[in-house]
Amino acid sequence: MIEIDTLIVGSHVVTMNPTRDVIRHGAVAVRGNEIVDVGKQSDLEAIYAPKQTVGSDRFVVTPGMVNTHIHITGEPLTRGYVPDDTPFEENVFMWLCPLYSVFTAEEERLSAQLAAVEMLKSGTTTFLEAGTIRFLDDVIDGLVEVGIRGRVGNWVWDLPPEPDVYKQNTDAAIDMLQQQLVDHASVADGRLGTWSILVGHTTASDPLWKAARELADEHGTGMSFHMSPAKLDPEAFVAEFGHRPMIHLAELGILRDDVAITHCVQVDDQELAIMAEAGVSVAHCPTTALKVSYGVTQIGKMPEMVKAGVNVSIGTDGNNASNYSDLMRATYLVAGLFKDARQDPQMFPAEMAYEMATLGGAKTMRMQDTIGSLEVGKRADIVLHDTDRPEWRPLLNVANQLVWSADGRGVHTVFVDGVKVVEAGQMTTIDEGTFYDRCQRAGEAITARSGLPDKAKWPVL
């Protein structure tokens, strides 16, 4: 018998391997942080002597999902405070920027932890951050404690003149970027690290774009930024340069296969071709597109992107543009939006949507060799979904039901890097008993300090 640390068993093991095998009465053998075998439970029990066995026929076992765009600071502790009937520019400049500006280091740490807890408890084990507003060291410290896998980085820009508290000039932005890539290249055995992350949109000068590109090359990381959720970005680039954003970024040499661009709702066919040729990934945030009314169902080209070979993955974005960090809910929307928009049920079948949430995310994060599927040699990022719940019964088509029936509330147990971070729906790494009270108090303090009034339309007695 071969000694292993953990044998994880379930009624269905959804491997997401190249042939997308789903193993009935399956099991996953884990040693340390690595998957050493995947197969029938009976076969693996005959080979391995585990220190612990986790799961039973009550569970569906899947890879951890990958959220490729989430604001872990600035947003989770102000979740939903911005009214949902706010136009895009007002949303960003009158609401989000003032909210972001009043966070303390402790609050940013707590905010990141809240985002991580919500992701883990809903089956997301890896994320790509949109950009820490100010206090990256504290944020990383908080994430280490929670136990999630991710890539983070400071909120880098050099054009917006305010607010003062996180205004950056070009030199300072480049210095900050370089410093984080050096200081936090690999944290917690590589579970956490930094990327070359820009705010994007129209907030970076060309020198900063190029510096961020060069730093990503130098340190072997990817690049991530927002672009073209609404018409504002293409209109500004056309006014400034005479052509649209992707063309300009391609001219600057930014676009390569290590680039993750968030939103990309307002792209034309020429831009789409450039993106496909460069091999970029797109982080599609369906809830944001709906809530901030980007028009994704009317003009979004996500189906065309996939057809052209662009890797489209899924993000949950910030908690004022998309109030949740449960990637299963976002995956549900991905499966449904274009079915309805194009009146074509073959758009994004459940299997494809789930691929986008796992393998697609892994590719976006340049981790396709280590996460995104349950295969030998990959990291043990594993989720057990509890099927003793009404939405899971009867269980007749696991992929269909993962996307269309289930959501993160059914997640029972989660492993990241072989470590059990969620057990029976509770975090093992932090004390949830006091955690939510701290989050509530911090959220109230931040909104009160921001000077933004409570616009809830219903009176609070």
Place this chain on the structure above:
Amino acid sequence: MFEPRDAPYPELKKTHTMAHVGRPWTDYKPPPAAPVWAAIEGLGRYYILLAALELDVFDTMQRLGPSTVDVIADALDAPVDHVRSLLDGVVALDLLDQFTDVYELNDAAKRYLVSDGPASMAGLIPMAPGPHENWTQLADTVRSGRPATPIEDDPVGFYVPLVEGTFTTMFRCATRADLKIRYSAMRAPKILDLGAGGAPWSIAMLNGCPDGSAVVNDLPGVIDVAQAKTAEHGVADRCEFRPGDFHTIDIEAGHYDIVVLGHVCRTEGADGARHLIERAFEALKPEGRLVLADYFTDIERKFNPHAVIMGTTMMASTEKGFCFTHQEFSEWLRDAGFIDLRLVEPIGFQQSFVASRPR
């Protein structure tokens, strides 16, 4: 290799663009002098409006309807040329309409400047900047740390017309606040209104709560306005008037459902404001709520010019007064023990913190 090049629309270039940052930038243009002129004209703009109010221009024009300058001058019993000059000045302020020689109230004037307008500020305008003569000695005030004629020297003389002038606005704010904080759903609330002025909050709350009662406080003399206003609104019989300094008057501990600090904290300085918040906390029952209305500056004290200028106004007019940031107030409220802080804005520019004493 990308080379920076000229934008196709040079008129859209700014000193900082996506293509370039820093200096030198070849199409740099000097900033306009408009902000300087706006400051210079500020004095004249205010006194044009004040003179128009003193001459009863707006009420007269409401009575006359659209009229030529001759008719208006005749009604005002003033020389035509001087009236025309004044009216043109008011038109320049966008507070009257004018076509050839005919002048007419515009919508802003009808709403805010006639004395019975639905949101009339006619009584507020003469008082809002504080004692006018203090502005001419502002540099001395900054240098010495004390205004030449602080309001505290004659508070009754200043506050009586001020609270009369601000009543309409504050009453609208207090009435509409019910949409946010639903005080009218409370059963027989006991209200403590410290520095109540004309008692707009107490009146609004008592109107909304037929079984409610209020202790209304302000300085002797100023409290006469509250007595008159509460009588006018038919709620005086449910009010106890408690004249005196709100820092020292007797207040029952743990007795009230609502405490109101309506536009008083900014006259008191940081220590005074904190003391009032602490007194409010002590006065409230468990789960009682404080309503603290004021003008709050943003965290960087520059993005809300209205509150920033109000802060300067307080400095120019009072011994201790300044405006404070949302952050400062929220910290003071928490330090005092309050929880569940909310910031509501019942009408434009009128924000109020709402906070609860824990159960």
